[in-house]
Amino acid sequence: MFRYTNIEGGNGLPKCSSFFLSTKFYLLLCKNTITTASIKKLKSLSNMKNVQLAFFVLCFSSIMFGQTPKKITKTDLEWQQSLSEMEYFVLRQKGTERAFTGLYDKHYKTGTYACAGCDTALFDSATKFNSYSGWPSFDAYIQQNVLEIQDNSHGMQRVEVLCAVCDSHLGHVFNDGPKETTGKRYCINSAALQFHEKK
């Protein structure tokens, strides 16, 4: 229903969906209260409970549906100044590092792989597998933090993977991942990631 603009595999919610859903619940409850009860009754304890219930639904649904993180935007000059040459090439110019050269190709510590551009958590180490492709490979991403868009560049039809927060290029996703899990292979540049080990 309220899917993000992912082409496939994404389950992110649009920014305000949880707010609208919450508000809808709240308004429905309030409307019911106003049309079926007098103003005096509104002040009664039972109706206060309704208001409390509405507030609870508001909070609970916000938690349940989650919040899509806010976008981070920078000028091209700011990106150049805040990233290394390789990070800028991959993240902002949609470049690809040479296979088998990246820091995380054969890296299997427990922790989280975050965006090298904005430090948003993108992939859990539990989803990493060795695809023998020469690039870090994952079969799933951390929900809401990754976007997938069609990429028709270089005469190929591929699905590009972006950080949902800073729109930086991460890599591509293919349908030749592990069949026993998602069947997806998120082929990600090491230069697009920074690892945070779980202590």
Ligand SMILES: [Zn+2]
């Ligand atoms: Zn990012």
